[in-house]
Amino acid sequence: MKMxxxxxxxxxxxxxxxxxxxxxxxxxxxxxxxxxxxxxxxxSLPNVENPDAVVSSADLAGRVALVNVWGTxxxxxxxxxxxxxxxxxxxxxxxxxxxxxDRAAAVEWLARLxxxxxxxxxxxxxxxxxxxxxxGAPETFLVGADGVILFKHISPLTPAVWQRDFVPLLxxxxxxxxxxxxxxxxxx
Amino acid sequence: MIPEFGQxxxxxxxxxxxxQATLPLIGAANGRVDWMALARPAAAGQFVFVxxxxxxxxxxxxxxxxxxxxxxxxxxSALPIFYKATAAWGGHEGSMLLWIAVLAIWTMAVxxxxxxxxxxxxxxxLGVLGIVSAGMIAFAFFTSNPFxxxxxxxxxxxxLNPLLQDPGMIFHPPTLYLGYVGAAVPFAFAVAALLSxxxxxxxxxxxxxxxxxxxxxxxxxxxxxxWWAYYELGxxxxxxxxxxxxxxxxxxxxTTALLHSLAVTERRGIFKSWTVLLAIAAFSLSLLGTFLTRxxxxxxxxxxxxxxxxxxxxxxxxxxxxxxxxxxxxxxxxNFEAEGGFQLVSREAFLLANNIxxxxxTGAVLFGTLYPLFIDALGLGKISVGPPYFNVMFLLPVLPxxxxxxxxxxxxxxxxPGQLLLRRLRWPAVGALVVGVAAPFAIFxxxxxxxxxxxxxxxxxxxxxxxxxxxxxxLRTGAPLTRAQMGMCLAHFGVGVFMxxxxxxxxxxxxxxxxxxxxxxxxxxxxxFVFRSVRSVQGPNFTADEGEFELLANGKSLGILKPQIxxxxxxRSPMTEAAIDTNVLRDVFLALGEPLGADAWSLRIQVKPLIxxxxxxxxxxxxxxxxxxxxxxxRVATREARSTEHVEQPAAGAA
Numbered sequence: 001m002k003m004x005x006x007x008x009x010x011x012x013x014x015x016x017x018x019x020x021x022x023x024x025x026x027x028x029x030x031x032x033x034x035x036x037x038x039x040x041x042x043x044s045l046p047n048v049e050n051p052d053a054v055v056s057s058a059d060l061a062g063r064v065a066l067v068n069v070w071g072t073x074x075x076x077x078x079x080x081x082x083x084x085x086x087x088x089x090x091x092x093x094x095x096x097x098x099x100x101x102d103r104a105a106a107v108e109w110l111a112r113l114x115x116x117x118x119x120x121x122x123x124x125x126x127x128x129x130x131x132x133x134x135x136g137a138p139e140t141f142l143v144g145a146d147g148v149i150l151f152k153h154i155s156p157l158t159p160a161v162w163q164r165d166f167v168p169l170l171x172x173x174x175x176x177x178x179x180x181x182x183x184x185x186x187x188x
Numbered sequence: 189m190i191p192e193f194g195q196x197x198x199x200x201x202x203x204x205x206x207x208q209a210t211l212p213l214i215g216a217a218n219g220r221v222d223w224m225a226l227a228r229p230a231a232a233g234q235f236v237f238v239x240x241x242x243x244x245x246x247x248x249x250x251x252x253x254x255x256x257x258x259x260x261x262x263x264x265s266a267l268p269i270f271y272k273a274t275a276a277w278g279g280h281e282g283s284m285l286l287w288i289a290v291l292a293i294w295t296m297a298v299x300x301x302x303x304x305x306x307x308x309x310x311x312x313x314l315g316v317l318g319i320v321s322a323g324m325i326a327f328a329f330f331t332s333n334p335f336x337x338x339x340x341x342x343x344x345x346x347x348l349n350p351l352l353q354d355p356g357m358i359f360h361p362p363t364l365y366l367g368y369v370g371a372a373v374p375f376a377f378a379v380a381a382l383l384s385x386x387x388x389x390x391x392x393x394x395x396x397x398x399x400x401x402x403x404x405x406x407x408x409x410x411x412x413x414x415w416w417a418y419y420e421l422g423x424x425x426x427x428x429x430x431x432x433x434x435x436x437x438x439x440x441x442x443t444t445a446l447l448h449s450l451a452v453t454e455r456r457g458i459f460k461s462w463t464v465l466l467a468i469a470a471f472s473l474s475l476l477g478t479f480l481t482r483x484x485x486x487x488x489x490x491x492x493x494x495x496x497x498x499x500x501x502x503x504x505x506x507x508x509x510x511x512x513x514x515x516x517x518x519x520x521x522x523n524f525e526a527e528g529g530f531q532l533v534s535r536e537a538f539l540l541a542n543n544i545x546x547x548x549x550t551g552a553v554l555f556g557t558l559y560p561l562f563i564d565a566l567g568l569g570k571i572s573v574g575p576p577y578f579n580v581m582f583l584l585p586v587l588p589x590x591x592x593x594x595x596x597x598x599x600x601x602x603x604x605p606g607q608l609l610l611r612r613l614r615w616p617a618v619g620a621l622v623v624g625v626a627a628p629f630a631i632f633x634x635x636x637x638x639x640x641x642x643x644x645x646x647x648x649x650x651x652x653x654x655x656x657x658x659x660x661x662x663l664r665t666g667a668p669l670t671r672a673q674m675g676m677c678l679a680h681f682g683v684g685v686f687m688x689x690x691x692x693x694x695x696x697x698x699x700x701x702x703x704x705x706x707x708x709x710x711x712x713x714x715x716x717f718v719f720r721s722v723r724s725v726q727g728p729n730f731t732a733d734e735g736e737f738e739l740l741a742n743g744k745s746l747g748i749l750k751p752q753i754x755x756x757x758x759x760r761s762p763m764t765e766a767a768i769d770t771n772v773l774r775d776v777f778l779a780l781g782e783p784l785g786a787d788a789w790s791l792r793i794q795v796k797p798l799i800x801x802x803x804x805x806x807x808x809x810x811x812x813x814x815x816x817x818x819x820x821x822x823r824v825a826t827r828e829a830r831s832t833e834h835v836e837q838p839a840a841g842a843a
Contacts, residue, residue, distance in 0.1 A: 006461065006517060006518045006519070006521040006522055007518045009465060009468075009517065009518075010515060010517070013510055013511060013514055014511070017503070017506070017507060017511070019558070019561060020506075021503060022565040023564065023565050024499045024503065073346065073759075074346075075257075075261045078338075
């Protein structure tokens with residue numbers, strides 16, 4: 001019986017360990033953005049690649065789409081770039097929000113690494129980014145066909161995050177007509 | 189090529205760590221001297237290869253090799269060369285390499301300093317350190333390789349986080365790591381004792397100096413971090429109960445408890461299984477800190493890029509090290525027999541109280557730190573635990589702890605007559621009460637009950653710590669003091685000084701938020717600030733608005749203050765550089781806030797009485813530790829080890 005008390009530390013440690021293991025499976029990351037569940041802020045910005053064209057809220061209208069915040073100064077954006085291209089190939093519409101960037105560098109980046117965006121708004125002073133509650137880059141918003149923000153992800157978008165956080169929402173919010181890409185992008 | 193050499197060196201270090209982790213332990217179990225003898229060369233080889241890997245990373249940083257992902261993410265060609273070098277620990281991968289390098293340094297020190305220890309025991313200690321090292325190197329190598337290449341390379345890097353571009357950042361992480369990685373050494377001694385099933389007073393004597401050295405580094409590291417937060421974060425606070433601060437503070441509390449418990453084990457041969465448990469807990473809490481900062485379970489200003497795979501790996505290591513040692517502890521701890529007893533009023537009893545209170549304080553901090561995680565894991569929502577919880581829950585055990593310091597250090601081993609203690613301590617106690625109650629009213633005009641209590645206890649700790657040194661060094665009476673006793677008095681005096689600083693700086697902090705234009709005179713807290721100008725300044729990798737203020741008190745000029753707001757070009761983040769006028773009794777803290785338009789600026793002015801005592805007190809604690817390890821009995825042990833093969837342990841001096 002005396003030995004029993006020497007087991008107590010082990011028991012305490014195991015309990016804490018179980019909580020850690022559970023904690024790892026959750027997405028602690030981030031207290032949901034206050035914008036989630038609200039209509040997406042409207043914006044209208046010149047296109048990075050073509051200053052005469054406009055990227056605006058109209059590009060989101062009537063379909064489920066991603067809004068991805070990026071900049072050439074953002075190393076982590078480079079990490080997710082390949083996966084964004086993959087999603088774009090599967091047909092996912094991605095609207096870019098190029099924040100606090102240099103236009104020439106941004107154009108060069110898209111030319112060199114490929115362009116996954118239906119269009120990228122050029123926001124050198126981060127004004128639209130403030131409306132969207134952007135805290136850094138990369139960030140990715142999922143916007144529903146009704147223009148409501150369904151989800152916000154901070155840090156690079158990876159296949160694991162896509163499967164875990166985005167696909168269930170897509171399955172829930174897409175009717176066949178509005179997400180033709182669903183099967184190709186892993187939700188079928 | 190150089191980064192690939194670094195990677196190769198890391199792989200070789202891993203191989204040697206695996207050798208060190210297995211053969212000496214097997215040899216010790218089977219009495220194979222040749223296998224045990226492998227421990228030291230394996231440790232030395234590992235040290236060399238880790239050093240090569242670290243040098244390779246520094247080479248890449250200093251030469252702006254932006255084809256290395258870590259360099260691209262944490263450095264920039266415009267970064268001053270100092271910060272290029274320290275960028276090595278500005279990100280997760282590099283700081284893991286630093287962790288490993290620091291462990292290698294400790295391992296080398298133990299290998300060199302344990303020649304007076306029986307070979308079987310030394311082999312076990314080095315073997316356990318090898319296990320820790322192998323785990324950490326594997327973690328770095330497989331999940332956090334700092335040498336990963338970036339294809340295609342970028343032309344310039346993302347720059348070091350501006351918060352880290354500060355002289356404090358050069359010393360804070362390495363010192364802190366020396367401290368909390370150093371907790372691995374008493375851990376290794378504890379596990380070695382569990383493995384051998386033998387724990388005697390010699391064990392405590394071998395373990396104690398290592399623990400003190402780790403504790404000194406931990407003390408300095410935390411102090412540097414707090415000082416850095418104070419002048420760099422621009423809010424004038426010095427402790428935020430941030431999860432990462434907590435995770436360096438918990439090992440400190442545990443190591444402090446361990447030091448005191450080791451004193452009892454060394455002197456009296458009791459508290460053995462408790463001491464072992466504390467050694468395991470101290471290192472486990474260090475690892476916990478590593479886990480919390482490097483996995484996505486917590487949100488903190490310190491958090492590194494979060495990655496669940498890394499979190500899982502460290503959790504596995506935590507399970508291996510802590511779980512493994514506790515699994516060993518459960519059946520074996522009962523073997524360690526107490527060699528004596530003690531009375532209710534005795535130094536042992538006071539040290540027991542010290543341990544209980546320190547462990548309670550650690551428990552309170554641990555609970556507060558993990559509570560949000562527990563709540564989240566149970567699906568009950570997202571919450572955060574703030575300073576109000578910590579301040580109360582921490583003070584509850586710590587105030588009585590401090591009050592007992594004065595009594596405990598004057599009590600004798602085994603038993604102390606109560607009257608003797610009373611006679612010795614009544615005047616310091618009365619003096620502390622008078623000063624503690626009168627001084628706050630006399631100087632500041634008002635005081636809360638808590639302030640009076642805390643100041644009284646702080647003065648009491650200072651006074652009772654000085655009693656013996658004053659008697660011996662000034663009045664020349666009483667028994668001579670050993671270095672260990674001097675160190676103890678000094679460290680406890682430091683505790684009192686720290687408490688005084690913490691109490692007064694928190695209770696009587698004056699804070700003013702004002703707006704002013706160049707040409708204005710602002711009066712605040714008994715000082716006058718003449719706002720002369722704001723101009724643009726160009727730094728190497730930032731531009732700044734720099735204000736120029738003349739500080740006056742009673743019409744006399746005290747100097748010029750130049751607070752800045754810096755905008756770092758690459759990361760585009762603004763940073764406040766506060767200007768501080770310091771003297772022994774107070775700091776005047778001035779930070780430039782937002783431009784308010786029409787030339788006006790918001791200013792944050794704070795007058796902080798006695799805040800310097802925080803750093804002074806912590807410094808005295810560390811100095812006390814330093815004096816204590818120069819004590820004769822440790823020097824004698826080393827000298828004899830050098831001159832003879834077999835060491836007869838000299839009689840232990842006074843603790």
